Amino acid sequence: MPADGADKSSARAQEVYHRINGLTGDERTKALVDLAKQEGTLTIYTSNTDLDKVIKGFEKTYPIEVKVYRGNSESVLQRVLQEQQANYNGNDLAETNSGELNVMANQNMLYPYEGALRAAVRKEGQADGWTATRFNVFVVGWNTTRVKPGEEPKTFEEFADPKWKGRVSLEVGDVDWFAAMYKYYLDQGKTDAEVRDLFNRVVANAKIAKGHTAQGELLSAGQFAVTASSYSHTIDKAAAQGAPVSWHPASGTPVQPIVIRPNGVALMKTAQHPAAAVLFVDYELSEGQKIMHESFRVGSIPTANDPLAGLTTISVPEKEMLDNPKKWDALYEEIVQSGREVK
Secondary structure, eight states, X not given: OOOTTOSHHHHHHHHHHHHHHTOOHHHHHHHHHHHHHHHOEEEEEEOOTTHHHHHHHHHHHSSOEEEEEEOOHHHHHHHHHHHHHTTOOOOSEEEEEHHHHHHHHHTTOEEOOOSHHHHHSOGGGBOSSOEEEEEEXXXXXXXXXXXXXXXXXXXXXXXXXXXXXXXXXXXXXXXXXXXXXXXXXXXXXXXXXXXXXXXXXXXXXXXXXXXXXXXXXXXXXXXXXXXXXXXXXXXXXXXXXXOSEESSOSSSOOOSSEEEEEEEEEEETTOSSHHHHHHHHHHHTTHXXXXXXXXXXXXXXXXXXXXXXXXXXXXXXXXXXXXXXXXXXXXXXXXXXXXXXXX
């Protein structure tokens, strides 16, 4: 990969970023629109399944054609890495999960996005090199026909009780949620052996689902009573469609702590259309937040009806996951393998 600023496109992109980052308000917007019109197009690589509505809103607002490559977060990362190694500047923006964005940041592929909207993002989403646009919020959810009002779980530790045998579900890929909870209990004073024992006892009662979408469908169908780590937007969307599911008890507060993981957007240092890229990030952190809220996503900028207000949240240990991914993958795999897979 060439040194920073070695090619003209990289130097131009960084000059535009530096200029725009120093502007605010109408002056910033006018400069961005003028430059973006000259560029004409924008290329985004994303794993965000809810981004289409944001893109449509952006294209209606600005005369910019948006080209999209969509894959899962791993394929987005691999495409970026391969193209950068080949000195091919294919994308202007990457919009994907935190882990993959952190890899790009470590590879020095990203340019910092700055401005008032960045400053308004939850502090957990103001990452080095990229900015959160939304959060995955891991919640304890339940089927309201199988868990009656007043019987909702109050703590995660309850799932170690034999009364939950066969009634609780974990998701096979939730290693990030697992790492956050594991470290939370260590920080609360539990020993490593005690934390492992807790998870082993929970898994002994659990059915293991593959994929949050499938897990949500099984919860709605009553295949199990509760999920230990559903995405809040999966449950909220299903409930809005009439499914008997919730993560809010009839009285009291949701099970805490709630694990949150930022997902977001990053400016490529070698972008061919840097002004259009910044303009899109500005849009996604303003009008785009409203659009994502309509898809039941938890936006990165808190609102008056913030679903996390007053709740205890903990973050996925991003650096730990980046530095020791095999450790956490192996530990979670070892623990969940005693659970019974459900399809």
